[in-house]
Amino acid sequence: MTSAPGLPTIVICAPEHADVLGSEFGRYARDYDLQVTSTAEETTQALQRLRAAGTQVPLVVTESRLPDQHVLRAMSQWRSVVPTMRRIVAAHWDLFLADADELRPGLSKGTYDAYLLMPRGVRDEEFHSAVTELLSDWGATVPAPEVATMRIVAPQPTALTAAIGDFLDRMGMPHHLLAPDSEEGRALVAEAGDTGFPVVSALGRGTFVPTAVRDVAVRIYGRPADIDVGSVVDLAVVGAGPAGLATAVYGASEGLTTVVVEAEAVGGQAGQSSMIRNYLGFPRGISGMRLAQRARNQAIRFGTRFFTGWPVTELVPGSDGQPHRLLTEGGEVRARTVVLASGVAYRRLGVPALEDLVGMGVHYGTVVSVARETEGSDVVVVGGGNSAGQAALHLARYARSVTIVARRPLAQTMSSYLIGEIRYNDVVRVCEGGSVVDGGGDDRLEWLVVRDAAGVETRHPAAGLFLLLGADPQCDWLPETICRDDNGFLLTGRDIPKHLWRDGLPPANLETAVPGVYAVGDVRAGSMKRVAAASGEGASVVPLVHAHLATLGD
CATH class of the missing domain: 3.50.50.60 (FAD/NAD(P)-binding domain)
Structure with a gap:
């Protein structure tokens, strides 16, 4: 079975059930070439030919039993030919349980990506959801995007173009890098006024020449000053890693007016992870970028506003019922409660x-x-x-x-x-x-x-x-009234020195020494430093925020 030439190729090794798998993958024939083989050796040769021809192979699918080689050995060999492709074992329903115990350990070793039950009828969307997840993951990390929301024009790679590209990747925004002498590149340079490089064209945001990543972030997402200066939000979150995103989702979903201010890209350090395999509910794993962007979209759905590319330079605690103030170079945010989820930054090598x-x-x-x-x-x-x-x-x-x-x-x-x-x-x-x-x-x-x-x-x-x-907390901008441990991490709850307790009682579990200011995730002393733990703290802090707001009245 073949489709239009020049497309990425899905290879299907089906010695016994080519009719089933060939039919099932027919729905992908518009966008992918399909090649069906019947042995491990034939599949190896097909992959070698495709690689030599420069054809992209996003996926190989095989039955659980092959006539000439054990499927795990075959998978290992195929991976060495095309390391970037994703790999699925689709077991026939008569063999699925019988082969599971022997084959599933290969998942933990990275031999292949998914062990699936071969579809028994039409519209098996559970099967195809796994297929499309893997194709989507491949598409996000290997080929140039078919449709780019951003275009960058530069004569050669520079530290700035690399930083802009990294920011866009972490924000889940596909982009193209164009040469200035290309037809499209010349048009964008002229549109920007021929004032230098790099030239960035943002979908719906015009063409401009940034001098820093922040210029790109501001053009797309705005600045904190865009918030009505006369308004006070219920909850301001500093940092959009897993802890901050969870805070935003749970806070906004429970009716709190919520703003998130992030210094870099949404996702924090976790957003840079190529594949997180031990996060609950994602058996095939999920990239940090996808996890972060899904959480961001979820928070936006509930009404959260995000401002990206703006480090908070100062926290001015409120007193006598006044709101707390978060200062940035792009404006300030006034909030009744603040959750510090700014995470940590990688230590410098020092060479x-x-x-x-x-x-x-x-x-x-x-x-x-x-x-x-x-x-x-x-x-x-x-x-x-x-x-x-x-x-x-x-x-x-x-x-x-x-x-x-x-x-x-x-x-x-x-x-x-x-x-x-x-x-x-x-x-x-x-x-x-x-x-x-x-x-x-x-x-x-x-x-x-x-x-x-x-x-x-x-x-x-x-x-x-x-x-x-490894990482250090970024807390130099916080006032001294927010206590830290010897390594600079923020103290909360009973870890705060007793002379700072109020009426002999410690602050709430995730609350700092400043009432209404909380710390969650990696920035907090004693935290687990895991994505799931940070998400849990982000969710757990919201009831504490509600309790504090109740003490403030109107």
Whole structure:
């Protein structure tokens, strides 16, 4: 079975049930070429031909039993041919339960992405929802978007164009990078007045020349001063990571007028994760960007207003019934209650030669938006947490080799499911007890020096360095009346010194020493530092907000 040439190709290995799977995937024939094979070897050859021809392969689907090879070995081999494609095992209903125990461990090792029951009739939307999820995930990370909401014109990549691209990726906004001498590029440069680069054209927002990422954010999302200066909102949330988003969803859904102010892109550090596999309710995993944008849309549905690209520079606590004030360079927000969910920022490596190359091969946190640029190259990920593990596995789809450099054994800092996937992936290697001490290149990163546990320094070629070094809270803008621990994290509830308790009673569980100001998520001392825990705290703080508002009256 084939469709129009030049389309991405879905390969279906169906030795026994080609009629069923071929018919089911017929609904995709408009947008994808379909190729049906009958053995593992035939599938391998088909994938090799497609790759040699430069044809994109988003998905391979196979029955659970093959005549010439065990399906898990076949999947591993196919992954080595096309690392970026998603992989499904579709078991016939007579074999689904019989094969499940043997095949499902392959999911935890990353051998394949979904174990599904082959459809038994027409319109099996549960089956196709899994297929479209995986195709959507592939489409967001591999090919250039068919329809771009933003266009960027620049003669060559720069740190600014990389930062703008990363912001747009994290906000879920597809975009194209155009050359100035292209027909479309020339038209946009002229429209912007030929005043420099990069030129950005935003759908419905005109064409302009930004000097910082904030200019792009403001053009799309506005500024806090857009709020009626005479109004006071019930709830202002600082930060749009999982904790802040959960606060916004639950607060707005319960009738509170809610505003969220975010310094960077919605999603925080979690929004940069290429794939979160242990978040409740997403058995096939979900990217941090998709999780964040779904939560943002959910909050907007209930009436939340978002202002992105505006760091809060000062919190002025209210007194005598006056509202709290959040100051930004784009205006201020006045609120009866404030939830601090500003999260943490990655620590800097502190190597001057590498700091000078940030955005030009050296990246803090950013993976998804630049992973495609690492194809065929050697890259290094520094860090030992879950974010580092997720980044390494995502980069392994593109890079020739990925080295994780971690100061401590991964077993002390990383979830076991990620360690299992890393051990199974022959593209990724681990250097425990190591550190990156030097690096450089002409205009962009070309080499690194890694010091191993024995103190031996080795120079390696490297086209990418991804730094996920642990994190520090960003709380310098807060007043001293909001207490911190020795590491700068915010104290809440009973952790606040007793001499600051009111009438001998501690503040509420998530409340700071300032009444009506709360802290949730990673910025809070003693928090779990996990996406699900942050979301839970964001939901849990809303009843405390209601209780405080009740004490204020009208």
